[in-house]
Amino acid sequence: MGDLDGRIREMAEKKHIFTPVSEKEVTRAIVDAFARQFIEYVESDCLIIGGGPSGLMAGRDIASKGVKTLIVERNHYIGGGFWIGGYLMNKVTVREPGQKILEELGIPYEKAVKGLYVADGPHACSKLIAAACDAGVKFANMTIFDDVVLREGNRVCGAVVNWTPVNALPREITCVDPIALESKFVVDSTGHDACVVKKLEERGILKTIGFGAMWVEQSEDLVVEHTGEAHPGLIVTGMAVATTYGLPRMGPTFGAMLLSGRKGAQVILEKMKKK
Amino acid sequence: MSDFIQPIPEAIDLYEEGDLNSLDITQLGEYLQEKTYIPFRIRGNVYKRFSKKRIEKTSRELAGIRVRDHGKRLVSGPPFQAEVDYEKRRISDPGWKIFGILYEGILYQKIISDLVIKGGLDLKHCIIFFTNQLFGTWNWDNGRYHARVSLYGFPSLISITGLVEAPAKPKDFYLKKQMGRPVAWLKEEYQGRFLDHGDLRTTEVLKGYAMQALFFHLTGDPFCEDRDCRLFNSHWQEEVLHSQLNGRHDFCPRHDSILNQLRGRDR
Numbered sequence: 001m002g003d004l005d006g007r008i009r010e011m012a013e014k015k016h017i018f019t020p021v022s023e024k025e026v027t028r029a030i031v032d033a034f035a036r037q038f039i040e041y042v043e044s045d046c047l048i049i050g051g052g053p054s055g056l057m058a059g060r061d062i063a064s065k066g067v068k069t070l071i072v073e074r075n076h077y078i079g080g081g082f083w084i085g086g087y088l089m090n091k092v093t094v095r096e097p098g099q100k101i102l103e104e105l106g107i108p109y110e111k112a113v114k115g116l117y118v119a120d121g122p123h124a125c126s127k128l129i130a131a132a133c134d135a136g137v138k139f140a141n142m143t144i145f146d147d148v149v150l151r152e153g154n155r156v157c158g159a160v161v162n163w164t165p166v167n168a169l170p171r172e173i174t175c176v177d178p179i180a181l182e183s184k185f186v187v188d189s190t191g192h193d194a195c196v197v198k199k200l201e202e203r204g205i206l207k208t209i210g211f212g213a214m215w216v217e218q219s220e221d222l223v224v225e226h227t228g229e230a231h232p233g234l235i236v237t238g239m240a241v242a243t244t245y246g247l248p249r250m251g252p253t254f255g256a257m258l259l260s261g262r263k264g265a266q267v268i269l270e271k272m273k274k275k
Numbered sequence: 276m277s278d279f280i281q282p283i284p285e286a287i288d289l290y291e292e293g294d295l296n297s298l299d300i301t302q303l304g305e306y307l308q309e310k311t312y313i314p315f316r317i318r319g320n321v322y323k324r325f326s327k328k329r330i331e332k333t334s335r336e337l338a339g340i341r342v343r344d345h346g347k348r349l350v351s352g353p354p355f356q357a358e359v360d361y362e363k364r365r366i367s368d369p370g371w372k373i374f375g376i377l378y379e380g381i382l383y384q385k386i387i388s389d390l391v392i393k394g395g396l397d398l399k400h401c402i403i404f405f406t407n408q409l410f411g412t413w414n415w416d417n418g419r420y421h422a423r424v425s426l427y428g429f430p431s432l433i434s435i436t437g438l439v440e441a442p443a444k445p446k447d448f449y450l451k452k453q454m455g456r457p458v459a460w461l462k463e464e465y466q467g468r469f470l471d472h473g474d475l476r477t478t479e480v481l482k483g484y485a486m487q488a489l490f491f492h493l494t495g496d497p498f499c500e501d502r503d504c505r506l507f508n509s510h511w512q513e514e515v516l517h518s519q520l521n522g523r524h525d526f527c528p529r530h531d532s533i534l535n536q537l538r539g540r541d542r
Contacts (some may be wrong), residue, residue, distance in 0.1 A: 087455035113459040130385060207352070221373040225364075226357055246343030248375050 041070045041138055046268055047159055047183035048072065049145045049196050052080025053254055054238025055127075055189030056132045057101070057261025062268055063135040070181070071137055074144040074164050079125040080191065082254060091122035095220065098255025101262070103130050105164040116253075124254075140141050146178045148186070148234075154205050156233035158182035159196070184275075185268050188236045190262070194243035197236060206231050210243050220256035227263040229271070237264035278533050283540060284401040287315040287489065290391060292322065293365070293407035294372045297477035298435055300405065306482045310388045311489065312538045313401070320369040321390055321404060333386060334362035340382040345420045348413050349379045349520055372407070374436045380410035380426045391430055393493035401492040402430035409436045424484060427497045435477060438484075442512045445467045469512035480519040486526075493495070494533070501527040 007016070046062050048055045051073035063069040069077070085092045094102060094109070099117040101111045107127045109119040142164045149158030162178035188196035200206035223241045230236045236244050237260045250256065287307050293467055304315035322330060338354035338361070365371045387404050410432065411420040422441040426432040436442075443449075448465055452458060462471060470476060483505030490506060491497035498507035502514060502523035509515040526534060 086457075089455070093457060112457065113463065116457065116459045219375050222375045225361055226372060228357055230355065230357060245355065246341065248377075 006121060037104055037138055041068070041140070042181055044068045044070045044181070044183045045272070046070070046185045046187065047181055048187040048189055049159060050080065050187075050189035050238075050240070051075075051078040051139065051141070052189060052191055052238060052266070053082040053128060053257035054240075054261035055080075055187065056082075056128050056137075056236050057258045058187055058189065058235075058264040059137040059261075060128070060132040060135045061265035063132065063137045065269055065270065066136075067269070069137045070104050070183070071132070071139050072143045072145060072159065072161055072181075073139060073141040076131050076142050081125060082125040082128065082257070083121045085121060091118050092121045092124050093118050093253045094255035094258070095253055096255075098258055101258045103256075105203070140166075140181075145190070145199075148196060148199050148203075149180050149182060150205075151233075153232060156186045156196075156200075156231060157184075159186055184233075185236050185271070187264055187268070188230075188234060188240045188244075189238050189264075191239045192243055194236070194240040196234060197230060197240060200231060200234070201266075208246075219250040220253060222247045223250070224254040224259045224263055224264060226261040228267050235259050235264045235267055278536065280495050281398050281493055283537065284313060284492060285399045287311075287313055287401045287403065287485075288318050288391075289315060290318045290321045290402065291403045291406070292320060292369070292371075292404070293374070294370050295405055295407055296437060297473045297475070298405060298481060299478045302478055303482055303485055307485055307489065310486065310534055310538075312540075313489075317393075321387060322366045323369070325390070330363060330366060331339050333390070334359050334366060336386050337362040337366070337378065337383075340379040340386070340464075342377040342379055342411060342420050345377070345411075346418065349382070351382075351441075355439075370375065374408050376409065377420060377422060378408060378410045379420075380412045380423055380432065383408075383410045384426055384428055384430070384432055387430055387432065388428075396429055398429075398492075401489055402496050403488045404432050405481075406431045406432065406434050407436050409440060411435060425497075426488065427488055427491035429492075431491060433481060433488065435481070436472070438477065439472055439474070439513070443514050444511055444512050468516075470515065476516075476520060480515060483519040490530070490533075493537075497531055499527055503527065504530055506530055 004179050034069060045068040048059050048071045051071045055071055059069050059071050062122050084090050094117050096115040099109055102119055105127050107119050107124045109117045112118045142169045143161050144164045145159055146162050147160035149160060151157040158181050160178045160180045166176045186196060188194055190196065194208060197206060201208050226245045226247065227237050227239050228235065230244055238257045241260060289302065289304055300317055304317060308315050338358040339351045342349055391402055396472040409422055410426065411422045414421050422437055424434060424437040424441050445465060445468055448461055451461055470480065487497035487506050497506065501507060502518055503524055504527035505519055505525055507518035509518055
């Protein structure tokens with residue numbers, strides 16, 4: 001500690017703690033790093049729309065196999081609803097066997113009752129984000145999904161995106177055209193909104209059913225069971241699955257989001273192997 | 276005058292689908308036989324005898340009768356392939372545990388009827404089908420679907436999941452759930468006041484529902500207004516537990532006399 005205090009004093013006496021760098025260099029560094037990554041990820045193997053728990057889990061599992069993966073998130077923060085459990089309380093619950101994924105990610109948890117586990121929301125969410133980053137997932141946050149890119153046979157091959165703030169302003173002020181990202185597979189992890197699936201519906205290609213109002217204990221199982229390819233090139237995970245297939249609502253538990261993300265990743269990896 | 280509108284069946288046929296671990300179907304059959312002197316036959320999984328092609332057809336039919344919006348009467352449309360695949364996996368696995376989709380009950384009954392009844396109405400057998408899946412019927416009064424424990428007809432359908440999900444739990448349970456209290460905690464708090472999945476009381480309770488199915492077959496009326504009779508049409512879990520487990524008698528004097536009549540018949 002003494003040495004550190006001494007060094008800080010010494011640097012302060014020199015009038016600088018940090019190395020002097022001009023504003024233009026800071027700007028160049030940001031633009032350069034962003035542009036290099038963006039150019040590289042204009043084409044990816046897997047493009048995930050929505051950075052909530054199922055999208056993050058899918059991204060983590062896919063990227064850990066060396067697959068080039070980009071997650072598009074409309075907010076500046078990643079993690080969706082995983083920061084907070086029910087009723088604005090920041091404890092998240094998972095049912096057996098969801099806690100195995102918590103263990104795998106090094107997220108501490110405790111048993112609430114038989115088969116139900118509770119973890120700290122911020123800890124769980126930040127660990128999951130870190131796991132996705134460590135696996136090699138890249139992010140385009142503050143980026144909103146606008147449309148799908150379709151190829152022969154209406155196969156989904158990418159997404160049209162824009163800056164989130166552009167989308168939030170009136171069109172008269174912001175005539176900013178979106179841009180397109182291409183990918184071998186697109187994942188709809190946009191939660192109840194099911195934005196990508198809904199866009200296909202708008203085009204008359206697919207028909208969604210909307211999530212049911214009934215609550216039953218097994219809706220988590222049903223979400224995992226129905227996770228998969230809803231349309232050529234489009235994999236649906238998480239609560240978007242419930243919207244697509246009209247499955248019952250579920251309570252504020254996250255096990256299905258994690259397992260659905262994992263299943264979505266498995267489906268994509270198997271399809272890639274076959275190709 | 277006889278209470279019976281149909282000939283007394285030669286046998287009670289018990290079919291099933293899915294994981295029915297909490298139901299001891301042999302014990303239930305023995306109860307029916309003891310009460311009616313009509314022999315029972317355990318026919319096993321309803322799908323087991325069918326070809327792959329028929330399973331494919333049935334899967335597509337089942338995928339087409341899912342109730343997606345409980346506030347709208349079902350308009351059947353072409354299902355997603357993922358839904359057909361799900362149904363195929365479900366009905367091909369006799370121990371399938373997952374439930375939660377609400378099926379249109381009348382159409383579900385028709386699909387099962389096509390599987391178990393060949394060549395027109397079979398009144399020689401009282402067919403009861405037990406399932407772990409959930410079905411509901413449209414209520415014209417309030418314009419929405421309601422989950423059901425049973426749907427009586429030819430065949431009669433009884434859902435062990437419906438037994439848990441359909442009769443209402445105590446009002447406070449729902450209020451607390453709406454406030455965000457985890458269901459697992461609520462189950463501990465209200466333990467014993469409603470039937471839960473895998474409940475040890477399931478077989479005993481379902482004996483009464485199977486008797487309702489048999490009464491429907493014989494008399495056209497499965498229910499009784501006496502809440503102490505096992506034929507009482509319960510809408511609350513507390514009523515189910517009372518009429519099936521804690522009633523003053525198994526059957527009210529009127530229904531007991533019909534059973535006596537049945538047992539005393541020439542055989």
